[in-house]
Amino acid sequence: MSGKAFGGMNEPNSARLNSPISKSTMPSTTSFNRIPTGIWVLGFVSMLMDISSEMIHSLLPMFLMGALGASAFAVGIIEGLAESTALIVKVFSGVLSDYIGKRKGLAVFGYALGACAKPLFAVASSTGIVVVARLIDRVGKGIRGAPRDALVADIAPPEVRGAAFGLRQSLDTVGAFVGPLLAVGLMLLGSNDFRLVFWLAVFPGLMAVALLIFGIQEPERHLDGRRTNPINRENLRHLGRSYWWVVGIGAIFTLARFSEAFLVLRAQQSGVAIALVPLVMVAMNLIYAGSAYPFGWLSDRMSHAKLLAFGLIVLIAADLVLASGRHWWTILGGVGLWGIHMGMTQGLLATMVADTAPADLRGTAFGLFNLLSGVAMLIASGIAGWLWDRHGAEDTFYGGAVFSLIALLGLAVRWRRLTVDTVHHTA
Numbered sequence: 001m002s003g004k005a006f007g008g009m010n011e012p013n014s015a016r017l018n019s020p021i022s023k024s025t026m027p028s029t030t031s032f033n034r035i036p037t038g039i040w041v042l043g044f045v046s047m048l049m050d051i052s053s054e055m056i057h058s059l060l061p062m063f064l065m066g067a068l069g070a071s072a073f074a075v076g077i078i079e080g081l082a083e084s085t086a087l088i089v090k091v092f093s094g095v096l097s098d099y100i101g102k103r104k105g106l107a108v109f110g111y112a113l114g115a116c117a118k119p120l121f122a123v124a125s126s127t128g129i130v131v132v133a134r135l136i137d138r139v140g141k142g143i144r145g146a147p148r149d150a151l152v153a154d155i156a157p158p159e160v161r162g163a164a165f166g167l168r169q170s171l172d173t174v175g176a177f178v179g180p181l182l183a184v185g186l187m188l189l190g191s192n193d194f195r196l197v198f199w200l201a202v203f204p205g206l207m208a209v210a211l212l213i214f215g216i217q218e219p220e221r222h223l224d225g226r227r228t229n230p231i232n233r234e235n236l237r238h239l240g241r242s243y244w245w246v247v248g249i250g251a252i253f254t255l256a257r258f259s260e261a262f263l264v265l266r267a268q269q270s271g272v273a274i275a276l277v278p279l280v281m282v283a284m285n286l287i288y289a290g291s292a293y294p295f296g297w298l299s300d301r302m303s304h305a306k307l308l309a310f311g312l313i314v315l316i317a318a319d320l321v322l323a324s325g326r327h328w329w330t331i332l333g334g335v336g337l338w339g340i341h342m343g344m345t346q347g348l349l350a351t352m353v354a355d356t357a358p359a360d361l362r363g364t365a366f367g368l369f370n371l372l373s374g375v376a377m378l379i380a381s382g383i384a385g386w387l388w389d390r391h392g393a394e395d396t397f398y399g400g401a402v403f404s405l406i407a408l409l410g411l412a413v414r415w416r417r418l419t420v421d422t423v424h425h426t427a
Contacts, residue, residue: 034157034159034160035156035160035163035164035167036155036156036157036164038151038155038215038216038217039152039155039156039164039167039168040167040171041211041212041215041216042148042151042152042155042168042212042216043167043168043170043171043172044171044211044215045111045208045211045212045215045216046148046168046171046172046175046208047171047172047174047175047178048175048204048205048207048208048211049111049114049115049175049204049205049208050172050173050174050175050176050178050179051175051178051179051182051201051204052114052115052118052175052179052201052202052203052204052205052208053114053137053175053179053201053205054175054176054177054178054179054180054183055179055180055182055183055186055197055198055200055201055204056118056121056183056197056198056201057179058179058180058183058184058281059183059187059194059197059198060121060130060134063121063130063194064078064127064130067194068124068125068126068127068130078127078130078131078134082134082135082137082138085135085138085139085142086138086139086141086142086145086374088142088371089138089139089141089142089143090142090145090146090366090367090370090371090374091146091367091368091370091371092367093106093110093142093143093144093145093146093147093363093367096363097146097147097150097363102218103147103148103150103151103154103218103363104147104151104212104216104218106143106144106147107143107144107147107148107151107212108209108212108213109140109143109144110139110140110141110142110143110144110145110147110148111140111144111205111208111209111212112140112209113136113137113139113140113143114136114137114140114141114144114205115140115202115205115206115208115209116136116140117133117134117136117137117140118133118137118198118201118202118205119198119199119202120132120133120136121133121198121201122195122198122199122202123195145366145370146363146364146366146367146370147363149165149350149353149354149362149366150354150362150363150365150366151216151218152164152165152168152350152354153354153359153362154218154219154359154362155219158355159300160300161300161351161354161355162296162297162298162299162300162347162348162351163293163296163297163299163300164296165296165347165348165350165351165354166292166293166294166295166296166297166299166343166347166348167292167293167296168347169292169293169296169343169346169347169350170289170290170292170293170296170343171289173285173288173289173292173342174285174289176281176285176288176289177281177282177285177286177289179201180281180282181282183197186200239356239357239358239361239364239365240356242356243353243356243357243365245356246349246352246353246356246369247353247368247369247372247373248410249308249407249410249411250349250353250369250372250373250376251372251373251375251376252376252403252406252407252410253308253312253345253349253373253404253407254373254374254376254377254380255376255379255380255383255403255407256312256315256319256380256400256401256403256404256406256407257315257341257377257380257400257404258377258380258381258383258384258396258400260281260284260338262381262384262388262393262396262397263280263281263284263322263335263338264280264281265388265393266322266331266334266393266397267280267328267331267332267335269326269393270326270327270328270330270331271328272328280331280332280335283332283335283336283339284335284336284338284339284342285339286339287336287339287340287343288339288340288342288343288346289343290343291339291340291342291343291344292342292343292346292347294343295307295343295344295347295348296347296348296351299347299348299351304348304351304352304355305411307344307348308344308345308348308349308352308411309408309411309412310344311341311344311345311348312341312345312404312405312407312408312411313408314337314340314341314344315337315338315341315345315400315401315404316401316404316405316408317337318334318335318337318338318340318341319334319397319398319400319401319404320397320398320401321333321334321337322334322335322338322397323393323394323395323396323397323398323401324394349369350366353365353366353369354366380400380403383399384396384399384400387399
């Protein structure tokens with residue numbers, strides 16, 4: 001397949017990974033053994049910071065409403081403001097990492113901000129202090145996200161890039177379910193002492209920063225010519241049609257996958273004890289963590305478009321199960337399917353961004369992708385909340401299935417065009 005079919009891209013691996021009809025060759029050794037040590041380090045850094053963050057975030061709404069007397073509306077505003085801040089910062093951090101030609105320093109700064117925010121939760125005596133802590137924490141997440149993903153792409157050999165992103169995502173998600181479990185255990189042992197849990201959450205955050213500083217050596221990158229602003233018309237054109245297609249399909253995909261808070265609300269409707277409701281997130285993240293690496297490994301051996309289509313089909317199934325089911329075990333089944341779809345698609349989308357973006361613009365590419373996907377997530381969650389209030393939980397998940405179907409149709413159209421272009425080129 002020619003580079004023209006992919007908007008001017010000429011990286012051989014990119015064409016293979018995105019072609020609907022090409023097959024990969026099996027490497028001489030397993031992908032698992034070929035993943036560089038740096039990817040493992042980045043994965044454990046993500047895991048430790050996620051443990052630290054989730055120990056706090058899984059308890060924060062109850063702390064705000066119970067200990068500080070905040071309303072549910074205030075909790076929603078705090079979370080919305082925090083996530084919006086992270087989305088905006090992600091773009092600038094990715095652009096800055098391309099401009100200065102360095103990833104690690106920005107990633108360290110972002111993780112350090114997140115770690116420094118943790119003690120503020122423990123000493124908070126008012127909602128205002130929690131707002132400040134939450135914003136600092138999300139700014140840190142925004143700063144570290146795009147440079148870290150670009151660093152994964154820089155370190156990983158192209159032939160195992162999907163497995164590398166899958167491994168990092170798996171370890172990150174381990175933290176997402178270990179953190180809440182630790183919080184539950186510490187609350188039981190500490191007689192529901194929120195502040196004790198928040199203080200203890202500081203330690204894995206500091207460990208994450210130390211591991212990143214001493215465990216990662218950034219590859220040398222040689223910049224040609226003088227430094228210019230990566231976000232300009234020429235560079236945006238240089239990203240190419242294939243990259244913008246990935247961004248577009250990612251945004252539509254995200255519209256189909258609204259906030260996981262609605263999974264918790266749906267579980268609450270099943271009649272199970274409120275104390276057990278957070279276990280749906282533990283279950284989802286457990287399945288997500290267990291499936292991310294195997295599907296990342298698979299993405300190095302099959303068409304990305306085909307695997308993404310399977311992920312959308314699984315999401316449609318999850319939405320239908322969650323829409324129609326009312327019993328606890330049915331809800332858990334839908335949540336399990338949701339976790340499988342996350343494992344199939346999240347590392348894959350990151351790999352597709354890495355493969356379709358020029359190496360010198362990867363930070364910018366990840367920043368723009370995260371921004372547009374994040375905006376889509378905010379819109380999706382707003383639509384889901386409106387459907388929930390006006391029409392009930394069932395229509396919320398039916399709506400998600402409809403958006404998934406739209407994304408699947410868009411993927412099919414793109415797949416068909418690539419096939420036609422390939423046939424014409426080979427003819």
